[in-house]
Amino acid sequence: MKPLTPQATTVDTKELVQKTVFSVLFTISFTHLLNDMMQSVIPAIYPLIKQNFKLSFTQIGMITFTFQLTASLLQPFVGFYTDKKPRPYSLAVAMAFTLVGLVLLSTANSFLSLLISVSMIGIGSSIFHPESSRVAHLASGGKKGLAQSIFQLGGNAGSAIGPLLAAWIVIPYGQSYVIWFALAAVLGMMILTRIGKWYKEHLYLKKKASVNTAESAGPALSKRRILVSLSILLVLIFSKYFYMASMTSYFTFYLIDKFHVSVQQSQMYLFVFLAAVAAGTMIGGPLGDRFGRKYIIWISILGAAPFTLLLPFASLFWTGILAVIIGVIISSAFSAILVYATDLVPGKVGMIAGLFFGFAFGMGGVGSAFLGWLADKTSIEYIFKICAFLPLIGIITGFLPNIEHQVKSQK
Template identity: 80%
Template sequence: MKNNPPSVNPAASQRLSPKSLAEKTVFSILFTISFTHLLNDMMQSVIPAVYPIIKENYKLSFTQIGLITLTFQMTASLLQPFVGRYTDKKPRPFSLSIGMGFTLSGLIALSFASSFYLILLSVALIGLGSSVFHPESSRVAHLASGGKKGLAQSIFQVGGNAGSATGPLLAALIVVPYGQFYIIWFAIAAVLGMLVLIKVGNWYKEHLVYVRSKPKAAKADAGPRLSSKRISISLFILLVLIFSKYFYMASITSYFTFYLIDKFNVSVQHSQLYLFAFLAAVAAGTVIGGSLGDRFGRKYIIWISILGVAPFTLLLPYVGLTWTIILAVIIGLILSSAFSAILVYATDLVPGKVGLIAGLFFGFAFGMGGIGSAFLGWLADRTSIEYIFKLCSFLPLLGIITGFLPNLEHQSGTHNRG
């Protein structure tokens, strides 16, 4: 039996070598959790993708569209830090599958929803599933990283970005032509996700058993030699950068289709395809940013990603359709490289609290996306869709404050390249 090759089962494949549970990069788990992130965010991205349909069916205003996003994003954000803090102390390996069950319930409810308030209830259930999934799945990615934290977070994050990109595309093919009820087909992805996450939960449980038997493995991260005040200021700067990124992203994910329809008179299906192009670029940029952060330092990637995108966002509202799509793709590539670098930078600032930090930053990101969408919807009703794109184009200029972040590679005494 000792000479048999490992099983392709992501849980069973690691039983043959307990040492690999804490010391090696477990790619089977990283790609598995990335796949479930794809499923999770694909299902979530159906919500904004069907906005044109439900806006017309229920005669909703842009303010109400913004409130739908706000409801989803707030339920997806407010609970995340609490979930992360709780599981830092008491890990729950099978909570991932339970969270996916809430998403399944929300999708089924959304396919049958017949009023604005039932839509709000449906998206709240989907958001609740997300609030459980993100902090715990980030912890799994961290545990499976083998020290290559930027690479691991990028592999995990690219799954979510790929899901966000494919969701609108599938919605354009399945929901837009046939109607709201066909959202129920996405429930199949939720069931698949629950089954896969049970396997991940088994690996997670085994990892916890091994780490508890080897206390030194749990104390591998020493952390930077910085004062608590400097760490707090750095975390605040990172949250401001998250605000600038996700407030701008809210203008694209919630209103880019309306912008294209309003300004260039494109069809709903074509607008979804153009949104897919942007989100596909986001997925590609995530992989690039994580690996570059491991190699050159995360501070520089954060700086380039946020501030470096400003010239393109400032230009986008003033060009024709072709250049609008080209610039949107460039913006997606550059801006998306920031989040993995920001999250890993934050976990390096506060080692040993991956769940809390992941919950805080994912939650804050979702919260800013929700508040941004609601505010921009309210503003669009009073001005125009084109105006909000002009206004949001200045947000990446906040990236200048990245210069105040310390270089953690020098503070920790070793270069943090994983």
């Protein structure tokens, strides 16, 4: 075997850097599952803590708002900082914050202590999402939609599994059993330390290979058009996550109030909805890579409208069916939105991921707080009738430019 010349070594290194690393994608997706599974314990135990602490719906909304606020505000800043100075081992640090938050949540004895515990979990999320999204981007090998879908699949699967586990572990035995979820945080820290090592080595290889791809040049759009496009995407995130807030925070209460199901039965329905969300996430990214992300965004947001409008008037059986359809359709948008945004602003993956994850969390928090207040003033059923109109905002997707052919032509 002939020794490699410096030129051959550079070529091999470039090929290695540009290869899709599925082992890393599925590993980071699994840690996303662990992260979001632990976070989903918070809304899953709302019926329990509402009863134990005698909370109003407004206070339930404030708990979600506190978590989402801490999870959203820091994300763009974390992403902006790590775009300039990557911190491979910050992922393990993020999981440590979540661990502390879970321990505090299991022992919380007042409304204030509940807010402190969920804020710690929120801080962990604000560090985890921008950096883990960058890892998925680095491991994508150019298949960015697929990579984001695999990454998002883990998160959505975790969000679906969390309420199910909470129904089995926490609801029957009490708040203190939240501590068992801390084992997942410890496992996550161990895995993310290994991922941090790969991340560090990959950054070194990328620098050594001097990889200069189409990521360094964005589409031929004016700065104003890019800002308008980003604003449209953020409005779409608002419509999606305000509606998602009604489902994740209040769907169980809606089912209990309207159909008189038990808490554990309502958790099963929430699990089915979140499982549908996970399935839709996996579908959206590859379809966006193949058919164009703008069209997937359009179908995902606006296409959910007929089913959200029917939901408040459906029987229990059809409520379950419609929840699955809505979950699959509306969840297919986020991967496409995120990759579309990173194509608009290349070279700023951390900042864009932080901005969009942060805004999504923020809208979820504001939505939960507002809808909790509205539910106290009116009824749980009323907020589902109002939120049903939110997906109609998806019509503004038509104003987004078609940029896929521009990005492809630069490769």
